[in-house]
Amino acid sequence: MLISFLLIPILTAIVLLFIKKDTLASQTAIAASLATLALAVFATFNQVDTFDIAWLPNLNSRFTLEVDGLAKILILLTAISLPAILIASAKNEYKQKNIFLSLLLFTQAGLMGVFLAADALLFYFFWELALIPVYFLCSIWGGEKRIAITFKFFIYTFLGSLFMLIGILFLNAHTAEHSFSIQAFIHANLTGGQKITAFALFFIAFAIKMPIFPLHTWQPDAYEQSPTPVTMVLSAVMVKMGLYGILRWLLPLFPVAFAAHTNVVVFLSVVGILYASFIAIRQDDIKRLIAYSSIAHIGLMNAAIFTGKGIAIQGALIQLFSHGINVLGLWIIADILEQQTGTRSMQQMGGLAKKQPTLAILLVGFALANIAMPLTNAFVGEFLMFNGLFILNPWIAAFAGISIVLAAIYTLNMVQKVAYGEISEKINAMPAPNKAAQAVLIILLIIVFVTGVYPQPLFTLTADTLQQLLAK
Amino acid sequence: MNAIIVSTLLGVIMMFCSWGIKSQKTQHTIALVGLFVLILSNLAQLNGWYVIDFDTKGMLAFTRYGLYINTLFFLITFIYIWLNGEEIAKFDNQAADFYALFFFILCGASILTSFDNLLMLFIGIEILSIPLYILTGADKKNLFSNEAALKYFLMGSFSTGILLLGITFIYGATGSFHLVEPILRPSDGLPQEQMILSAGLLLVFAAMNFKVSAAPFHFWTPDVYDGAPTVFTSFMATIVKAAGFIAFITIFNSQAKALGYTWILVLSFVIISTLLVGNIVAVFQRSVKRMLAYSSIAQAGFMLFALYGKSSFAQEGIILYSVVYSLATIGIFGVLIKMKENSFEAFNGLAKTKPLLAFVTTIFLFSLAGIPLTGGFFAKYYMLNSLYAAGAGLWLIIIAILFAAVSVFYYFKLVQAMYFTSGEPSMHEVPKKYTYTLLLIAILLLILGAFPSVVFNYLYF
Numbered sequence: 001m002l003i004s005f006l007l008i009p010i011l012t013a014i015v016l017l018f019i020k021k022d023t024l025a026s027q028t029a030i031a032a033s034l035a036t037l038a039l040a041v042f043a044t045f046n047q048v049d050t051f052d053i054a055w056l057p058n059l060n061s062r063f064t065l066e067v068d069g070l071a072k073i074l075i076l077l078t079a080i081s082l083p084a085i086l087i088a089s090a091k092n093e094y095k096q097k098n099i100f101l102s103l104l105l106f107t108q109a110g111l112m113g114v115f116l117a118a119d120a121l122l123f124y125f126f127w128e129l130a131l132i133p134v135y136f137l138c139s140i141w142g143g144e145k146r147i148a149i150t151f152k153f154f155i156y157t158f159l160g161s162l163f164m165l166i167g168i169l170f171l172n173a174h175t176a177e178h179s180f181s182i183q184a185f186i187h188a189n190l191t192g193g194q195k196i197t198a199f200a201l202f203f204i205a206f207a208i209k210m211p212i213f214p215l216h217t218w219q220p221d222a223y224e225q226s227p228t229p230v231t232m233v234l235s236a237v238m239v240k241m242g243l244y245g246i247l248r249w250l251l252p253l254f255p256v257a258f259a260a261h262t263n264v265v266v267f268l269s270v271v272g273i274l275y276a277s278f279i280a281i282r283q284d285d286i287k288r289l290i291a292y293s294s295i296a297h298i299g300l301m302n303a304a305i306f307t308g309k310g311i312a313i314q315g316a317l318i319q320l321f322s323h324g325i326n327v328l329g330l331w332i333i334a335d336i337l338e339q340q341t342g343t344r345s346m347q348q349m350g351g352l353a354k355k356q357p358t359l360a361i362l363l364v365g366f367a368l369a370n371i372a373m374p375l376t377n378a379f380v381g382e383f384l385m386f387n388g389l390f391i392l393n394p395w396i397a398a399f400a401g402i403s404i405v406l407a408a409i410y411t412l413n414m415v416q417k418v419a420y421g422e423i424s425e426k427i428n429a430m431p432a433p434n435k436a437a438q439a440v441l442i443i444l445l446i447i448v449f450v451t452g453v454y455p456q457p458l459f460t461l462t463a464d465t466l467q468q469l470l471a472k
Numbered sequence: 473m474n475a476i477i478v479s480t481l482l483g484v485i486m487m488f489c490s491w492g493i494k495s496q497k498t499q500h501t502i503a504l505v506g507l508f509v510l511i512l513s514n515l516a517q518l519n520g521w522y523v524i525d526f527d528t529k530g531m532l533a534f535t536r537y538g539l540y541i542n543t544l545f546f547l548i549t550f551i552y553i554w555l556n557g558e559e560i561a562k563f564d565n566q567a568a569d570f571y572a573l574f575f576f577i578l579c580g581a582s583i584l585t586s587f588d589n590l591l592m593l594f595i596g597i598e599i600l601s602i603p604l605y606i607l608t609g610a611d612k613k614n615l616f617s618n619e620a621a622l623k624y625f626l627m628g629s630f631s632t633g634i635l636l637l638g639i640t641f642i643y644g645a646t647g648s649f650h651l652v653e654p655i656l657r658p659s660d661g662l663p664q665e666q667m668i669l670s671a672g673l674l675l676v677f678a679a680m681n682f683k684v685s686a687a688p689f690h691f692w693t694p695d696v697y698d699g700a701p702t703v704f705t706s707f708m709a710t711i712v713k714a715a716g717f718i719a720f721i722t723i724f725n726s727q728a729k730a731l732g733y734t735w736i737l738v739l740s741f742v743i744i745s746t747l748l749v750g751n752i753v754a755v756f757q758r759s760v761k762r763m764l765a766y767s768s769i770a771q772a773g774f775m776l777f778a779l780y781g782k783s784s785f786a787q788e789g790i791i792l793y794s795v796v797y798s799l800a801t802i803g804i805f806g807v808l809i810k811m812k813e814n815s816f817e818a819f820n821g822l823a824k825t826k827p828l829l830a831f832v833t834t835i836f837l838f839s840l841a842g843i844p845l846t847g848g849f850f851a852k853y854y855m856l857n858s859l860y861a862a863g864a865g866l867w868l869i870i871i872a873i874l875f876a877a878v879s880v881f882y883y884f885k886l887v888q889a890m891y892f893t894s895g896e897p898s899m900h901e902v903p904k905k906y907t908y909t910l911l912l913i914a915i916l917l918l919i920l921g922a923f924p925s926v927v928f929n930y931l932y933f
Contacts, residue, residue, distance in 0.1 A: 058925040128844040139892045162873040
C-alpha cells in the first residue's frame with residue numbers, strides 16, 4: 001500500500017515522458033495525482049501496514065516505509081497539493097509541458113518518500129531526490145535570473161544535506177548493529193558532546209531547508225524566479241521537509257540537545273519572523289510578498305516546535321497542514337493574476353473586485369486565513385503556538401506577536417491594492433475567469449473554514465505523534 | 473598469474489597482428505576477443521585453475537581480492553575498447569599497436585594487484601607507465617601531444633627514480649623487499665635504521681602520490697591529460713589510476729604502522745591539499761578537458777581516504793569507487809571525444825538536439841558529483857565511512873564534504889550548458905551504437921546507485 005505512494009507518481013512520470021500532446025499529458029498527470037489523493041485519504045483514516053524489504057544488506061539499511069499521524073498529515077497535504085496545482089495551472093502554457101509535468105510528479109514521489117521513510121539512509125536518498133527535479137524545473141522554466149538563483153538554492157540545500165549525511169554516518173557508527181532504522185538511531189550510544197555534534201549536523205540541513213534566519217537568503221529569490229506551480233510545491237510542501245525533519249528525527253533523537261538549544265533557535269526564529277514580516281510590507285511584487293509571508297509563518301512554526309511545549313507542538317502539527325492549504329490558495333491566485341494580467345506588480349493591479357468578483361472574494365478568504373482570523377484554520381494552529389511561546393517566555397511571545405499585526409498590514413494592503421480601487425488597465429484586460437482554478441480555490445477555501453471551525457479530526461490524527469514526542 | 477601471462481601473450485599477439493591484418497574492424501574484434509579470453513583466464517584462476525603454476529618465492533601473492541579487482545579492470549577495459557574502437561583507429565592505421573599497449577598496461581595492472589614484494593611493485597609500475605608515455609604522444613602531428621608525452625616521460629621517470637630510492641632505503645633498513653606486517657616497529661632496531669626506513673617509506677609515498685596524481689605531486693596531470701588524445705586520457709584517468717591506488721593501498725596497509733603518527737599527519741596533509749587543489753582549480757577552468765583533469769585530481773583525494781586505515785569499508789569502498797569513477801569518467805570523456813572543441817560552450821543546447829546524449833552526460837556528472845541514485849553517491853559514502861571507521865576526526869570528513877559541495881559547481885556548469893543555455897552544439901557525427909553504449913554505462917551507474925553491493929558481493933563467495 002505505502003509503496004504505491006511512490007510507484008504511482010514515478011510510473012506516471014515515466015509514461016509522461018512519451019506523451020507529446022499537452023492536453024493528454026495534463027490529463028494523465030491530473031488523473032495520477034487524483035489517484036494518489038484518493039489513496040492518501042484512505043490511508044489517513046485507516047490503519048496502514050509498514051512496508052519493509054531488504055535494500056542494502058552490506059550497510060544494513062532497509063527499505064522501510066512507515067506512517068504515523070505526522071506522516072499522514074503531510075502525505076495528505078502533498079496529495080492535495082499536486083492535483084490542486086495541476087488543475088489550477090492546466091491552462092498554463094509551457095514548452096515541453098509533458099516533461100514539466102513529469103518532473104513535478106517526480107518531485108511528488110521524492111516528497112512522499114521523505115515523509116514515509118523510516119530508515120535514515122533512505123530518508124537522505126529521498127531528501128536529495130526531491131531536490132533534483134526541482135532544480136531542473138526552476139532552471140528550465142523559471143524567470144529571467146533563474147539559472148544563477150536556482151543554482152544558489154541547489155548548492156545551499158545540497159551542502160546542508162551533506163552535513164546531515166555526516167550526521168547519519170556518525171550515528172550509524174554508534175548504533176548497536178550499524179543499523180539505519182530510526183529506532184536504532186534513538187538508542188544510539190553517544191556521549192553528551194557527541195549528541196550535540198550530531199544534533200548540529202542534522203540541524204544545519206533542516207535549518208537551511210525551512211529556512212531559518214540567517215540561512216534564508218536563497219528562498220525569496222527562488223520563489224520569485226520559479227514557475228508558479230513549482231513555487232507552490234516549494235512553499236506548500238517542500239519547506240515542510242525541514243519542519244518534518246525536526247519533528248521526526250531531531251526531537252526524538254536528541255531530546256536533551258534539543259532542549260539545550262531552545263533559546264538560541266527560538267530567538268533566531270523570532271528575529272526571522274519579524275525581519276521577513278517587515279520586508280513583506282515593502283514588497284510590490286505579489287510573489288515576493290507571499291514568499292516573505294511564508295518565511296514568517298514557517299519561522300513561527302519552528303519557534304513553536306523548539307519551545308518543546310506540548311501545546312505549541314500540537315499547534316505546529318496542525319499548522320503544517322493549514323499553512324500548506326492557505327499558501328497554496330494564495331499562490332494559485334497569484335498565478336492566475338500573473339497569467340491573466342502579465343504582471344506581478346501590485347501597483348499595476350486594482351479593481352479586481354469589479355472585474356472578477358469571485359476571484360476577489362476568494363482572495364479575501366485566503367487573506368483572512370493568512371492573518372489567522374478566527375474561524376480560519378490558521379487561527380487554531382497559531383493560537384496554540386503562541387500559547388506555547390507564552391509559557392516559554394511572555395516577552396518572546398510578545399515580540400513574535402508583533403508579526404500578527406504586521407501580517408495584517410501586508411496582507412490587507414495586498415487585498416486593498418489588488419481587489420479594490422479603480423479598475424486598472426491590466427486588470428481590465430483580463431480574459432474570462434479560469435473556472436477550473438476557481439473550483440480548486442473554492443474547495444481549498446472550504447477546507448480552510450471546515451478545519452477552522454472543526455479542527456478535531458486533525459487533533460485526532462496527530463495525537464499519536466504528539467504523545468510519542470512528549471514522552472521524550 | 474593467469475592474467476599476467478595471458479595479457480603479455482595477448483600484447484605480443486596484438487603487436488604482430490598489424491603485419492597480417494590490415495582491417496581496423498578485425499583488429500578491434502581481435503582485441504575484444506582477447507580481452508574476453510583474458511577475463512576468462514582470470515576467472516579460471518579465481519576458481520583455482522592455472523595456466524602455468526610455479527612458486528614465485530613470495531614475489532607475488534594472488535588473493536581473491538586482487539584477482540577480483542583484475543576482473544573488474546578487464547571488464548571496464550572491455551567497455552572502454554568497445555566504446556572507443558573507432559576513435560582509437562583514427563590515429564594511425566595500426567590500431568593494433570595501441571591495443572597491444574593496452575594489454576601491456578593490463579599486465580602491469582595485474583602485477584600491481586598481486587605484488588607482495590617491492591621489486592614487483594617497481595616492475596608493475598614500469599610496465600604500466602611506459603605504454604602510457606607512448607599513448608600520450610600518440611597524436612604524432614600534434615605539438616601538445618608531443619609536449620605532454622615528453623613532460624610525462626621526464627616527470628614519470630623522475631618519480632620512478634624516487635620510488636627506487638625509497639625501495640633502496642627500505643631494503644637498507646630492513647634487509648628485505650617483502651611486504652610483511654610492519655617491517656620495523658618504531659621501538660625495534662637502532663634509531664638510525666628507523667630513520668632510514670621512515671625516509672624510504674616517505675619516498676615511496678611521494679612516488680605513489682605522483683602516480684595517482686595527488687597534490688602536491690599533481691603538476692603533470694593537467695598538462696598531460698589535456699595534451700594527450702582524449703580517448704587515451706580517458707584510459708589514463710581510469711584504469712591506470714585505479715590500479716595505482718590498489719598498489720598504494722597494498723603497500724601502506726601493511727607498512728603505515730612503521731611511520732607511526734607521522735603517517736596520519738602526512739596523509740591528512742596530502743588528502744586536504746589534493747581536495748583543495750583539485751576542486752578549487754577545477755572551478756575556474758574554461759576547457760572541459762582541463763576541468764576533468766582537475767576533477768580527476770579531486771576524485772583522487774576521495775580515493776585516498778581508503779589509505780587512512782584498514783577496514784572493510786575501505787576495502788569494499790575502493791573497489792566501488794574505482795568502478796563507479798572509471799565508468800563515469802569513460803562515459804564523460806566518451807561524450808567529449810565527439811565534441812569539436814573542448815570548451816563548455818560547445819555543450820550549449822545539447823539537450824535540445826540530442827536529449828539522450830545530454831541525459832547520459834547528466835548521469836555521468838551526477839555520479840562524479842556524488843548525487844544519490846547514481847553510483848557516485850555510495851562510492852563517496854563508503855569512502856567517508858571508511859575514514860570514520862579508521863578513526864579520523866569529524867573535521868576531516870567535514871572538509872571532505874565541503875569540497876564535495878564545491879565539486880557540484882563545476883560539474884553542474886556542464887549541466888547548465890546542456891539544458892539551460894540555448895545554442896547549437898558543435899559535434900561530430902555520433903553513431904547510434906555509440907550512444908547506446910554510453911546509455912549502457914549510465915544504466916550501470918544507476919544500478920550501482922540503487923544496489924552498490926553488486927560490485928563487491930562476489931568478493932565473499
